Amino acid sequence: MAMNWRDYWNSDTPIYVSERHKLLHYRGIASDLAALVAELGPGEPPIVLDHGCGEALAAERVAARCEKLYLCDAAPNVRARIEARLADNLKVTVLAPEEVEAIPDGSLDIVVANSLLQYLSRPEFDALLALWRGKLKDGGALVLADIIPHGTGAATDAAALLRFAASGGFLVSALGGLARTALSDYRKLRGTLGLARYDEGEMLAILTMAGFEAARRPRNIGHNQARMTFVARKSGEPVKAA
Numbered sequence: 530m531a532m533n534w535r536d537y538w539n540s541d542t543p544i545y546v547s548e549r550h551k552l553l554h555y556r557g558i559a560s561d562l563a564a565l566v567a568e569l570g571p572g573e574p575p576i577v578l579d580h581g582c583g584e585a586l587a588a589e590r591v592a593a594r595c596e597k598l599y600l601c602d603a604a605p606n607v608r609a610r611i612e613a614r615l616a617d618n619l620k621v622t623v624l625a626p627e628e629v630e631a632i633p634d635g636s637l638d639i640v641v642a643n644s645l646l647q648y649l650s651r652p653e654f655d656a657l658l659a660l661w662r663g664k665l666k667d668g669g670a671l672v673l674a675d676i677i678p679h680g681t682g683a684a685t686d687a688a689a690l691l692r693f694a695a696s697g698g699f700l701v702s703a704l705g706g707l708a709r710t711a712l713s714d715y716r717k718l719r720g721t722l723g724l725a726r727y728d729e730g731e732m733l734a735i736l737t738m739a740g741f742e743a744a745r746r747p748r749n750i751g752h753n754q755a756r757m758t759f760v761a762r763k764s765g766e767p768v769k770a771a
């Protein structure tokens with residue numbers, strides 16, 4: 530059977546060019562998320578869901594700012610590794626996507642989805658928006674990050690990776706990694722399944738229709754500044770289709 534994005538993320542993914550790349554990536558994401566959690570939270574430590582969390586190698590940093598941190602990922606292999614690594618962290622609960630339903634309605638201060646939306650169809654994205662809205666408190670914040678605008682392709686991503694690698698001291702492995710990626714399942718899936726893309730205005734309109742008050746942040750979470758981050762506060766009611 531043909532591979533899909535879920536299978537890809539459940540495999541031993543080659544997207545990180547080295548262990549150093551993976552570690553620096555997750556450290557960077559965690560420090561950006563920890564700062565956002567402190568900024569967007571209600572004052573006291575918030576209850577946070579990171580949906581599509583991946584390996585979450587530095588999630589302890591985010592958890593330290595939270596009352597509770599739910600880590601959700603669709604890939605069973607990824608969840609097994611996070612569960613084993615964070616078993617002693619009482620603030621962290623690891624969830625499969627279908628278990629997010631069981632989080633009490635109106636109980637979350639912040640939902641984060643970083644580098645997730647590009648792997649979802651539009652109906653999957655719409656269903657998640659409704660789910661997240663239901664789980665957020667009134668005024669709670671939804672952070673959608675690493676959104677790829679139309680017109681940015683693999684060359685833009687490669688240039689961003691090389692800048693990140695140069696500053697992180699893994700340029701040689703990044704060059705090798707890019708050559709491997711060109712021949713990899715990731716490149717093939719990017720060609721066949723594609724990545725979902727949204728322009729700024731399009732994303733703001735989707736979030737408004739879904740019952741959020743949204744704005745784009747000046748900087749994206751993580752190293753790739755060709756991509757975008759949005760913060761959307763739960764407000765009003767979703768607009769019903771006529």
Ligand SMILES: C[S@@+](CC[C@H](N)C(=O)[O-])C[C@H]1O[C@@H](n2cnc3c(N)ncnc32)[C@H](O)[C@@H]1O
Pocket residue numbers: 534535538539555558580581582583584601602603604607626642643644645648649
């Ligand atoms: C590019 S990684 C991003 C990981 C992490 N958020 C980061 O920024 O490094 C995408 C992750 O989303 C997960 N994923 C894909 N579709 C999902 C879904 N429908 N629900 C939850 N997780 C999903 C994949 O298993 C993968 O670990």
